[in-house]
Amino acid sequence: MAGGDKESVQPLDVALGVGTALWYALPDVVESRRVRGVVKTAVVVGGAGLVAVRAHVRHDPVLDDSDVTEEQPTASMAPGRAAATVAVTSLASIAGTVLLDRCMVATARRLRGHGVRRPYTVMGAGIGAAAIVSRPSQTWRG
Structure with missing residues (x-):
């Protein structure tokens, strides 16, 4: 599969997968909840900034509505x-996030009980791999 092929994994997909893995592995690396909160906030703000820059510089068709005319119905x-x-x-998003977090903490405790030294890293690797193979960049490109 060629680099531009819609069926192939793109560099953006790998970056998102690795970023996802690191996001979920953070509790194994940073013990302080406060520091983790600061790091995750910085990542979210930086990511939002990158999306905004990408939309502005590349005129992303998903985020750019400049081709909408008065004749076209809009929602x-x-x-x-x-x-x-x-x-x-x-x-709903907050409730889902809290539920996911509680499930991950419970799973991490069970994994630690079975001798897994870095349970969040293990879960993050799995979630990150799933993110890569789901090819999220294709969802954004249409």
Whole structure:
């Protein structure tokens, strides 16, 4: 498979997979919850900045709506409904994140009980590998 082939794993896919693995492995490397919070916040802010730069510099068709004309229908939603949608989506995202975190902590404890020295790294490697093979860059490119 060639480097530009839509079926091949792209460098962005590998970067996202490795980043995901490192994200989840962080508790094995950094003991302080406060420091982990600072590191993860920096990663999220940096990632958001990279997405913004990518959209601006490369005119990403997924993030760029400059080709939308008045004749084309656009989605619209009443402000109250939009706010409710954002609130429900945010709460669901937070609840999902808390649930995932609790599952990972419980799994890490079980793995440690079975003699695994770096359980978060093991889980992160698996999640990162799954991220690579799912080829997330293809989702963004359409």
